[in-house]
């Protein structure tokens with residue numbers, strides 16, 4: 481049996497749980513939109529062509545914010561193609577994913593979908609092939625009441641009320657050579673500053689996200705954030721981070737430690753943003769928007785062999801997630817919570833089919849992938865303040881990160897309920913975790929669930945064949961004695977335990 485103990489106290493908080501931390505992402509890519517959220521011919525489709533089976537599952541997940549319409553797609557997107565009468569909308573080449581975009585789902589459809597889900601839209605503008613003027617036109621179309629060219633066009637298109645979008649991404653991954661309109665940090669920093677200032681002059685209430693690094697392993701990481709923020713600090717509110725993790729060559733031990741990289745990535749972006757703040761004598765802080773993160777097996781082809789170019793909604797990167805992937809996602813959520821003082825926005829990429837929390841088949845069923853469970857539980861149960869957690873844990877060796885804690889943890893407290901999110905990274909042994917309850921006024925377990933392999937399953941089991949094969953089960957092995965709880969986690973598991981006063 482492995483062991484760990486947590487140190488936590490209600491007085492030591494990281495900050496309030498940022499509700500926007502539990503976001504998702506809908507890109508015009510593969511089958512995320514078409515046959516994902518939108519499929520007018522599906523038996524469950526509603527009057528807007530939305531799949532109500534996917535809509536209901538999305539509501540259960542409850543993403544608090546959803547980024548749209550890309551991703552790499554946005555860097556070639558001409559938003560004007562996606563508005564107005566559907567029969568007049570052009571089919572266009574999507575260079576990013578080498579598919580054909582029909583534009584049958586566009587801005588008004590996304591607005592209607594977001595309202596039905598009850599989520600906040602986060603819109604990205606194209607700073608790849610387009611610039612300041614088009615971004616301002618889109619903002620005018622979306623947020624200006626009426627009486628101007630683009631606001632009147634929106635009204636004429638049937639949306640009398642403005643969309644009222646507050647969160648705007650100033651482009652996507654422009655540090656990446658794969659991005660249409662790839663830029664140097666200096667080129668992008670100026671463009672972000674000028675576009676941001678112009679957009680704010682139209683709507684001073686918007687919040688702006690500058691493009692950060694596409695991953696911590698980018699050769700320009702660090703220098704990119706520094707230059708971009710030196711040039712745009714006055715104009716933006718957040719800088720973005722993107723990270724995707726996968727298991728390489730069967731090295732599950734390193735893969736399970738992915739949150740070590742995420743912790744480091746966040747700490748280093750915070751350090752860079754704060755150094756620019758000091759050097760520029762700025763008072764405001766730039767916070768972080770981790771607006772693409774997930775497990776993604778990038779070694780499989782995105783397009784090319786097996787995927788014909790210029791299809792509508794081809795099957796691309798439809799990763800099927802295992803129990804191991806769900807445990808990693810649980811630890812990545814812990815990392816985001818641990819940094820809740822500075823990471824104020826998160827978006828797990830993507831919502832459906834494309835590296836999706838959900839999967840759906842054209843004309844067929846929709847279901848939750850394994851990774852949806854930790855996402856949904858943390859979104860529902862993390863309330864009040866995030867606590868500082870000091871974990872003293874047995875360690876295990878990894879090829880990538882040296883010795884890593886077997887047990888990974890985060891916790892929240894809302895004056896009534898103490899909630900602890902735990903992962904056991906050991907693939908063979910259970911882990912016994914001590915959680916001190918003194919000072920919280922709680923003494924009873926009100927909820928304890930876990931996700932791990934059940935009989936007949938192993939770490940590779942997914943929900944593809946049996947859509948509910950991997951789900952949450954009641955964790956019985958939790959005891960409370962004299963202000964100390966002991967939680968026994970099965971091997972390779974993710975768990976949530978909640979305590980309240982009897």
Ligand code: AHR
Nearest residue numbers: 507551552553652653829
């Ligand atoms: O989420 C899939 C892709 O990953 C996005 O389009 C891009 O921004 C990132 O590289």
